Amino acid sequence: WFGPRNLGVRLGRLCGGLLGPANTRHRSLTTCIDRSGSDAASLLTSAKRQGDHYILNGSKAFISGGGESDIYIVMCRTGGPGPKGISCIVVEKGTPGLSFGKKEKKVGWNSQPTRAVIFEDCAVPVAHRIGSEGQGFLIAMKGLNGGRINIASCSLGAAHASIILTRDHLKVRKQFGAPLANNQYLQFQLANMATRLVASRLIVRSAAVALQEEQEDAVALCSMAKFFATEECFAICNQALQMHGGYGYLKDYAVQQYMRDSRVHQILEGSNEVMRMLISRSLLQE
Numbered sequence: 001w002f003g004p005r006n007l008g009v010r011l012g013r014l015c016g017g018l019l020g021p022a023n024t025r026h027r028s029l030t031t032c033i034d035r036s037g038s039d040a041a042s043l044l045t046s047a048k049r050q051g052d053h054y055i056l057n058g059s060k061a062f063i064s065g066g067g068e069s070d071i072y073i074v075m076c077r078t079g080g081p082g083p084k085g086i087s088c089i090v091v092e093k094g095t096p097g098l099s100f101g102k103k104e105k106k107v108g109w110n111s112q113p114t115r116a117v118i119f120e121d122c123a124v125p126v127a128h129r130i131g132s133e134g135q136g137f138l139i140a141m142k143g144l145n146g147g148r149i150n151i152a153s154c155s156l157g158a159a160h161a162s163i164i165l166t167r168d169h170l171k172v173r174k175q176f177g178a179p180l181a182n183n184q185y186l187q188f189q190l191a192n193m194a195t196r197l198v199a200s201r202l203i204v205r206s207a208a209v210a211l212q213e214e215q216e217d218a219v220a221l222c223s224m225a226k227f228f229a230t231e232e233c234f235a236i237c238n239q240a241l242q243m244h245g246g247y248g249y250l251k252d253y254a255v256q257q258y259m260r261d262s263r264v265h266q267i268l269e270g271s272n273e274v275m276r277m278l279i280s281r282s283l284l285q286e
């Protein structure tokens, strides 16, 4: 995911070294792009070289694992504006000048703490740079392709679990003198949900194969998989809540959590609007 093979090896070695020996490797790693949002190439966090260190200044909103992770893979500006001025630097928790914002209160996805990551004159050894200066954007974009498969897969899991819960609920809950499962409208809805889930799974799998085999259309396929699967699976979770009736709206029933948790998948790892931009760019370039 991190570009040419030697970059991946280097990242593995560097982070492995910082994380400690394999048998104590319970520490975690997170990626920080910037508060620039959808226009990632416009990021502002700066890294100015002073001798054998970079001095980082800036902040990054919405960082998953922020404050909890031990290692931060930071995209920052070592050069001029645009993607070619961006480099990738690894920062260890505890480095002076690295701090965190408050834990954000989110609609869902609460197993993943989210905080701003702040750099104030944060000095990091030049040896912590991954790749050469100016390669950071490329590294981030390569990582994001795999990240998109990951997020789409999270959506698949939520949709799958929602369908199972709904099937079981329809069998147990009785209305109009019969289990809800006897109602043809609800049977058809269940069939729609299962079909949408299988279609989502297939597109995610074919994008994963394209990425692994480094196929030419891998970026477009990963973008399609992320946007299609996260939208279809959210719709499945939402429909599952509906089919639970009032119980679906109670926190005692897990179905509401799948709906809340999967909503963010349409926003992060590049919003679904950005996915459409990448897909159409690839089509128009042909």
Ligand SMILES: Cc1cc2nc3c(=O)[nH]c(=O)nc-3n(C[C@H](O)[C@H](O)[C@H](O)COP(=O)(O)OP(=O)(O)OC[C@H]3O[C@@H](n4cnc5c(N)ncnc54)[C@H](O)[C@@H]3O)c2cc1C
Binding pocket: 030, 031, 032, 033, 034, 035, 036, 037, 038, 039, 061, 062, 063, 064, 065, 106, 109, 114, 264, 267, 268, 269, 270, 271, 272, 273, 274
């Ligand atoms: C819970 C959570 C965890 C996150 N974790 C991380 C993390 O670990 N690391 C990290 O780097 N980032 C993380 N993010 C940030 C995430 O990647 C951004 O929120 C996302 O890229 C969207 O950027 P933004 O929020 O600034 O929205 P904006 O860029 O302000 O966009 C707002 C809306 O406008 C749309 N839009 C923007 N530009 C266009 C355009 N040109 N055409 C059409 N529509 C457009 C967007 O799609 C969106 O719907 C996380 C976000 C959340 C909510």
